Amino acid sequence: MTKKTWKPKETYRAIILIQDGVGDRPVPELGGHTPLEIARKPHMDTIAELGATGLMDLIEPGVRPGTDTGHLALFGYDPYKYYPGRGPLEAAGIGVPLRPGDVALRCNIATVEERNGELIVVDRRAGRIRGDHVKILVDALNKTIKEVDGVKVEFYPATEHRVVMVLRGEGLSPRISDSDPGTAMEGHPVKKVVPLDDTLEAKKTAEIVNKVIRLAHEVLRDHPLNKERVEKGLLPGNAIITRGAGMVPRDLKPFEEVFKAKAYVVAEEATIIGIARILGMGAEIPPGSTATLDTDLDSILEAALKAWREGYDIIYIHVKGPDIAGHDADPYGKIRIIERTDEMLGKLMKEIEWKKTVIALAADHSTPCLVRDHSGDPVPVAIYAPTIRRDHVRKYDEYSCSKGILGRIRGVELIKIVLDQMNKPLKWGA
Amino acid sequence: MTKKTWKPKETYRAIILIQDGVGDRPVPELGGHTPLEIARKPHMDTIAELGATGLMDLIEPGVRPGTDTGHLALFGYDPYKYYPGRGPLEAAGIGVPLRPGDVALRCNIATVEERNGELIVVDRRAGRIRGDHVKILVDALNKTIKEVDGVKVEFYPATEHRVVMVLRGEGLSPRISDSDPGTAMEGHPVKKVVPLDDTLEAKKTAEIVNKVIRLAHEVLRDHPLNKERVEKGLLPGNAIITRGAGMVPRDLKPFEEVFKAKAYVVAEEATIIGIARILGMGAEIPPGSTATLDTDLDSILEAALKAWREGYDIIYIHVKGPDIAGHDADPYGKIRIIERTDEMLGKLMKEIEWKKTVIALAADHSTPCLVRDHSGDPVPVAIYAPTIRRDHVRKYDEYSCSKGILGRIRGVELIKIVLDQMNKPLKWGA
Numbered sequence: 001m002t003k004k005t006w007k008p009k010e011t012y013r014a015i016i017l018i019q020d021g022v023g024d025r026p027v028p029e030l031g032g033h034t035p036l037e038i039a040r041k042p043h044m045d046t047i048a049e050l051g052a053t054g055l056m057d058l059i060e061p062g063v064r065p066g067t068d069t070g071h072l073a074l075f076g077y078d079p080y081k082y083y084p085g086r087g088p089l090e091a092a093g094i095g096v097p098l099r100p101g102d103v104a105l106r107c108n109i110a111t112v113e114e115r116n117g118e119l120i121v122v123d124r125r126a127g128r129i130r131g132d133h134v135k136i137l138v139d140a141l142n143k144t145i146k147e148v149d150g151v152k153v154e155f156y157p158a159t160e161h162r163v164v165m166v167l168r169g170e171g172l173s174p175r176i177s178d179s180d181p182g183t184a185m186e187g188h189p190v191k192k193v194v195p196l197d198d199t200l201e202a203k204k205t206a207e208i209v210n211k212v213i214r215l216a217h218e219v220l221r222d223h224p225l226n227k228e229r230v231e232k233g234l235l236p237g238n239a240i241i242t243r244g245a246g247m248v249p250r251d252l253k254p255f256e257e258v259f260k261a262k263a264y265v266v267a268e269e270a271t272i273i274g275i276a277r278i279l280g281m282g283a284e285i286p287p288g289s290t291a292t293l294d295t296d297l298d299s300i301l302e303a304a305l306k307a308w309r310e311g312y313d314i315i316y317i318h319v320k321g322p323d324i325a326g327h328d329a330d331p332y333g334k335i336r337i338i339e340r341t342d343e344m345l346g347k348l349m350k351e352i353e354w355k356k357t358v359i360a361l362a363a364d365h366s367t368p369c370l371v372r373d374h375s376g377d378p379v380p381v382a383i384y385a386p387t388i389r390r391d392h393v394r395k396y397d398e399y400s401c402s403k404g405i406l407g408r409i410r411g412v413e414l415i416k417i418v419l420d421q422m423n424k425p426l427k428w429g430a
Numbered sequence: 431m432t433k434k435t436w437k438p439k440e441t442y443r444a445i446i447l448i449q450d451g452v453g454d455r456p457v458p459e460l461g462g463h464t465p466l467e468i469a470r471k472p473h474m475d476t477i478a479e480l481g482a483t484g485l486m487d488l489i490e491p492g493v494r495p496g497t498d499t500g501h502l503a504l505f506g507y508d509p510y511k512y513y514p515g516r517g518p519l520e521a522a523g524i525g526v527p528l529r530p531g532d533v534a535l536r537c538n539i540a541t542v543e544e545r546n547g548e549l550i551v552v553d554r555r556a557g558r559i560r561g562d563h564v565k566i567l568v569d570a571l572n573k574t575i576k577e578v579d580g581v582k583v584e585f586y587p588a589t590e591h592r593v594v595m596v597l598r599g600e601g602l603s604p605r606i607s608d609s610d611p612g613t614a615m616e617g618h619p620v621k622k623v624v625p626l627d628d629t630l631e632a633k634k635t636a637e638i639v640n641k642v643i644r645l646a647h648e649v650l651r652d653h654p655l656n657k658e659r660v661e662k663g664l665l666p667g668n669a670i671i672t673r674g675a676g677m678v679p680r681d682l683k684p685f686e687e688v689f690k691a692k693a694y695v696v697a698e699e700a701t702i703i704g705i706a707r708i709l710g711m712g713a714e715i716p717p718g719s720t721a722t723l724d725t726d727l728d729s730i731l732e733a734a735l736k737a738w739r740e741g742y743d744i745i746y747i748h749v750k751g752p753d754i755a756g757h758d759a760d761p762y763g764k765i766r767i768i769e770r771t772d773e774m775l776g777k778l779m780k781e782i783e784w785k786k787t788v789i790a791l792a793a794d795h796s797t798p799c800l801v802r803d804h805s806g807d808p809v810p811v812a813i814y815a816p817t818i819r820r821d822h823v824r825k826y827d828e829y830s831c832s833k834g835i836l837g838r839i840r841g842v843e844l845i846k847i848v849l850d851q852m853n854k855p856l857k858w859g860a
Contacts, residue, residue: 025817034819059858061839062846066859079858086860271860370817372439374857376850377819398819399835408837 011423012386014314014358015304015348016414018074019341020067020268021323023366023379023398027331035322035334035369036380036397041342043349044382044396047359051384053393054406056414058365062376065411067323070364071272073411074316075279076259077252084278085174085246091164092274096156098248103172103205106244107155107163108180109134109237112190112217119190119217119239121181125161127235136225137237138163144219148208155240163240167208173201174247179213181241190241209242216240254280259419259426264307266300267318276316282307291320293337297344305351314418319344326367334369358385358421361396362414381406381414385421441853442816444744444788445734445778446844448504449771450497450698451753451797453809453828457761465752465764465799466810466827471772473779474812474826477789481814483823484836486844488795492806495841497753500794501702503841504746505709506689507682514708515604515676521594522704526586528678533602533635536674537585537593538610539564539667542620542647549620549647549669551611555591557665566655567667568593574649578638585670593670597638603631608673609643620671639672646670684710689849689856694737696730697748706746712737721750723767727774735781744848748794749774753804756797764799788815788851791826792844811836811844815851 718726
């Protein structure tokens with residue numbers, strides 16, 4: 001046999017660029033083309049031309065993903081199995097360290113009146129009480145209500161009137177109803193929380209939440225800040241109401257443990273940061289991010305490059321703008337943010353040794369301008385890697401990529417294909 | 431920002447045309463082409479040309495579906511999870527209202543002789559006993575055998591010598607064997623029904639069925655009609671024998687609850703009507719249907735249009751002929767029924783505002799002429815929708831559609847893609 005002239009297996013690191021909602025349907029104003037087909041995006045097209053392409057269903061064909069379930073899939077976790085619910089996502093999004101088995105609920109500081117022993121909701125947001133006031137009230141709650149029936153209770157201020165409640169202990173369940181009666185039902189009582197299934201865990205958790213709501217009212221009712229607010233003609237923040245209970249699945253393992261790679265997420269949305277943190281990934285919203293068409297893409301690039309230099313194996317970069325444009329039925333806006341994102345990609349490729357890097361282009365779902373909402377249409381995907389099987393597709397868009405060598409893949413599969421192209425694949429069998 | 435010139439998101443209704451067994455393999459008589467390739471079918475080709483196309487495995491690649499499992503998948507239910515078995519399908523097909531947890535069995539009225547305490551099967555069909563006689567005997571059974579071991583027992587006459595038995599109560603299981611020994615074993619005893627797994631439910635259900643068989647013989651043995659039959663030289667219908675026990679899965683939810691849309695099924699076969707009824711869908715066999723190549727397609731069209739005018743969201747139209755032609759190895763017959771079905775599709779498109787409608791062409795399985803039976807070959811699928819991503823495929827056949835943008839999808843996915851194109855997708859996440 002001839003002498004081997006090549007080196008042993010090399011491993012690579014990866015960049016995954018996620019354009020939120022970038023997939024579209026044909027737009028009449030664009031001559032029946034999609035924004036991706038019209039946008040000038042030489043760097044994305046280079047990735048498609050030198051790489052492998054396909055279409056990707058984030059969840060399954062025809063099923064409309066949310067940004068949360070879409071990203072869970074992109075991070076390699078089956079949303080049907082691992083979706084933690086809204087409470088934990090909001091909690092993680094504001095930096096609450098959550099562990100498997102924790103139950104988290106979204107709460108409002110609200111205004112209630114006692115009538116015949118019932119708490120009547122006067123205002124679901126206590127007149128949109130300010131964040132600094134919420135912080136004072138939350139401190140009072142944390143000082144007094146530390147444990148109920150052997151379960152630890154913690155409160156965290158979120159944005160404006162919002163608060164997150166975390167229950168931590170044995171035998172909890174997220175299968176409980178909301179106490180928040182909803183905006184249409186202001187003037188009605190705080191709803192009793194009931195278990196949503198027959199388990200002892202759900203029964204116990206519902207009882208604890210009902211007790212916490214009672215206790216919270218006792219703590220807040222006579223709080224000096226509320227007396228002050230009433231004197232000033234403001235509504236008192238004298239209750240909490242709860243919704244969106246969720247639990248971090250007990251069998252959820254951190255990203256690094258599952259995929260044997262360290263990942264960092266630069267994203268424009270707290271929900272995505274929340275998911276990333278629950279999975280133990282590094283994560284930040286860059287300072288210049290506005291999550292709009294005018295976002296500071298240089299700031300996003302800088303955050304990604306910083307993580308790259310710190311040696312992370314995989315960097316996810318999330319750009320929100322295309323989704324906003326889709327919701328606004330604004331195809332030209334979508335084209336503009338795609339083109340700006342392409343420029344950012346070009347700068348990124350100059351800054352790193354990109355030919356020795358796996359670069360994947362993806363999206364968390366389609367947001368077609370004609371639908372003005374997320375849809376179940378698959379998204380185009382393109383993966384460049386130094387040793388990948390290239391196909392003949394030369395452009396990154398819905399039609400071109402449909403002819404690619406990847407075929408039609410699922411969202412949860414992307415990270416596995418990327419790891420394989422990094423030459424660090426998951427292995428099954430011997 | 432420029433003025434938006436289009437309207438807010440529109441929703442559409444859908445027609446799904448199912449040509450039973452239409453998929454084929456190359457036929458030497460047709461120069462190596464398939465019947466779909468040769469048939470003149472301008473309307474189906476229009477759907478393909480203006481829509482998206484692909485290939486569809488009803489269950490999984492290479493697995494041969496039945497009409498029942500194929501349709502279960504087309505209705506959006508995973509056959510591996512929700513197939514209720516033959517008994518419930520036959521029951522539902524004759525209009526028996528079944529509920530989750532009910533066990534149904536296919537029965538024959540048979541002729542037996544008692545020998546040494548055993549029931550020997552003399553004729554499995556009691557000399558193909560007439561339906562009006564069966565009805566009289568079934569009435570006698572229902573009058574006497576109402577409950578066994580706390581479980582309700584009901585009998586329903588089906589076609590000719592066939593009867594359906596329904597067991598309704600707590601703790602039943604479909605995992606029991608047949609008592610019908612089969613045609614080859616006439617002259618042998620009625621088989622003892624045994625549990626097919628270790629559960630108490632299967633044991634209990636088997637015991638109940640054995641008791642019912644004994645009781646039924648006691649009721650029928652001395653029935654005046656049977657005395658009359660014997661005097662006339664006819665075989666007495668003095669026993670029931672059972673097979674095909676099945677249960678409507680306890681977690682089966684109605685179509686409308688799962689997919690948030692009202693569907694109507696116009697089909698040529700009782701099994702399909704049975705499945706549709708179990709799923710709570712509207713369903714009928716149109717009066718002119720013969721389920722052959724000569725069926726009255728105008729009658730089928732009329733039934734579909736009536737349901738359309740009644741406002742159903744989704745109409746399934748089933749044409750049986752192509753399957754019959756496949757079983758008969760009759761490629762020219764298959765071409766003819768495809769061409770006649772295309773004319774019906776053309777009339778349908780004239781009657782509705784079809785450009786504002788989602789129209790899908792599908793099949794429940796392939797029945798290749800060279801196989802003379804169902805095969806595991808995928809079927810071509812084409813979906814027209816007002817805002818769908820069109821591909822470059824211009825014909826509806828096995829080869830053309832293999833190049834389409836839908837790629838290779840699964841049967842259960844079709845309804846989800848159709849709902850997404852109706853702009854009423856299932857949602858998962860926020």
